[in-house]
Amino acid sequence: MEAMMTGMINNIFFIIFPIIIYQMLATAGQRNFFVSHRVTMTVLFSISIILCMLFPYQFLTDQYIFDLRQVPMIVGALYGGPLVSAVLFLVSSGGRFLIGGDGMYIAIFNQFVIAAGVPFLRPLYMRLKRFGKIVLVFCISIASLLFNMLAGAYFFGDPIHDIIGIWVMLIINQGTIIVLTALMIEHMQRQEYLYNSLLKHEKMETVSHFAAAVSHELRNPLQSIKGFIQLMKEYDYSREKQVEFHSLILKEINAAEDLIDDYLVYAKPTYGQLEPITVSTEVHHVLKIMAPYANGKDVKMQIGDMDETAEILVDRQKFQQALVNIIRNGVESMPDGGTLAIAAKSSPAKVWIEVTDEGVGMTKEEVQRLGEPYFSNKIKGTGLGMMVTYSIVSQMNGQIMVDSQKGKGTEFTLEFPNIATFEKK
Template sequence: METASGMINNIFFIIFPIIVYQMFVTAGKRNFFVSHRTMLTILFSLSIILCMNFPYEFITNDYIFDLRQVPMIVGALYGGPYVSAFLFVVAAVCRILIGGEGTDIAILNQLLIAVAVPLLQPAFMQMQWATKILSVFLISFFSLSFNLLAGYFLFDHPIDRLYDIWLLLMINQGIVSVLAALLIEHIMRQEYLLNSLLKHEKMDTVSHFAAAVSHELRNPIQGIKGFIQLMQRYEYSREKQLEFHETILKEIQAAESLIDDYLVYAKPSYGQMVCISVKREVEHILKVLGPYALSNNINIVVKSLDKEACIMADRQKFHQALVNIVRNGIEAMPTGGKFYINVATHNAEVSIELADEGCRMTKEEVQRLGEPYFSTKTKGTGLGMMVTYSVIRQMDGHIKVSSAKGKGTVFTLLFPAATRTTTR
């Protein structure tokens, strides 16, 4: 029972640091044993120290054994010469402090691992998965074989109980080494898959942007091209030419507006960030969109406008974000209805609630709001909400969206509150 529990402890000392590294250290650094190499070296050093300080009896009381060689071998193969050298120093100092019979053979064996195993690293990293696992097992196997042979030829230690003790020791250590290597290979494969997925998502986003830009710019460009061809082919009166020019300018402005929307999302640019009164800005938006709401039979109801609500924002971009949400809410009620606005301050946070009585959105649609080229409208491009989400994030705010059947959709914009001393 003591042998089994001691072996389990040693295995735990080896596996646990690898799991800790994978869980906490590699977050955002998807390159095993390269990013935060120092941290993993320290963890493997702790593995060596714990294994050496908690050995276990193997089969008989004559053999006290530990698995210190496993982190040394795995660390040398995946970490390289510098990691291997540091682990050797740790193991050697610890072995000298422990003392006792076999210290000389142990340090000689550790030196061999520290020198020889890193030389195999370049070839090892190019091997296939199955070949790597076999190589780890053989290195571990021959490492203990060196202990046996060095004791016999250099220090005249007898070779006794070779098959029933040493062979089992070699197999035991080899299996644990394979388990550690398997875990590392699994982590490396998961990180490779994650990198591939992230790269694919970036390329997918780029393709969406390219498709959106080409699709949206084609319309105004085709219009401009058509008018220019007409003026080249036919003679028109000055009045008609001016009408064509005006139409062309509108199409150019539409294209510029589209490009600006994409630039705002990709790399928002801001004017001066000032402390603004939310009440004043909302009232301005109501003046701008009031006629549009009335023409669509929409009644805008202001529940509350907190006079003290102030935030740090770029006034122009803030207007743009609010206009996008209010306009979408109005368009979500084709048969008319009410649009509600509520501004309040709670616990140093300003909340702006914008609610419509239109068709509800599904949970999937709510989660996808702000994605490139996603819109719930049949003719929408998704640019408005994409820009809105980008603008709100850049102002240290965030958006909550709730949608329920019979209640419409509620957008809640949350911003850190600011003082009124510099309000403009």
């Protein structure tokens, strides 16, 4: 009994291991078990068949040696189709021929019937719901074992009433394993399908957020332009007033162009020549640019520890843009004023730029959503600035890390590869 259980467990393992390997290695979102990995899965099921045949087990009496090779054969034929079924038949019949012994030709003929007949049931199998698939695969297993029982009784003269109990147990044994195998595959495919649907939903949601942000942001300058044009059409303004209107219209057009450029940077970033820059030099330059804005908000900008030797390989203009966006966000997070500190550190492999504010801070959920389209802590914000910032840093081999506490401020850390790592390559 112990040997029988050990052999059965081994056979079950030989069947499920290719399915587990597939689940680990297959690309997420594949809806058909064999579609994208047909060759791999055929090889794995062939190995299962061979191992099941090499390690059979005695069932109830010493006269019956049994294995579960039919399980991968039937499952492979249903999910893989005629070509996969033919390959599995060649493997199983070749293995059975080498093993030899009584019943060899019956077993090979039975395998041929499975390989030739089961693929015709594949279209029906794929249309059925889960319960229908379970019933069909169980019936195929029963039919296959009944064929073996009747053929054995006919050729070897064993009375049916003497062996019916053994074969009923074999039917239950193999039927249970093949049903569990089919359920495992169906569950895995369902998870893959749901994951694929989730990815599509997220993409559509991103597109809808983009559409909402574009329409929201472009409507304001377009409404202004439309209003000025209508006024100039209906009233006869002086030349001086018309020039003023022209100037305002051009200003709104430039605002709309800047917005579109920002979206293009996020959607399809384009960079000029990457060049080595000294981080401290760029930080001082950006702080000079942002000083008037910070002073107007009663925010003091402070330079902390600054590694004067730290260098990175980036697009200078885009790097400045990303740093400006982060500093502006930090300033705007301190409506009552405060201090914004910036520092730069380096190691032989990495360079870190830290921007710390004393602003309102964020919750963990808000930090996780940073960089998403149309997410912003500002009342009239669209989140576009941080979207662009994350895109810029990511495309230049960097990453952004955020540490924030509600009411205690936020620290942004920009991490880039040290230029020394590029020189070594």
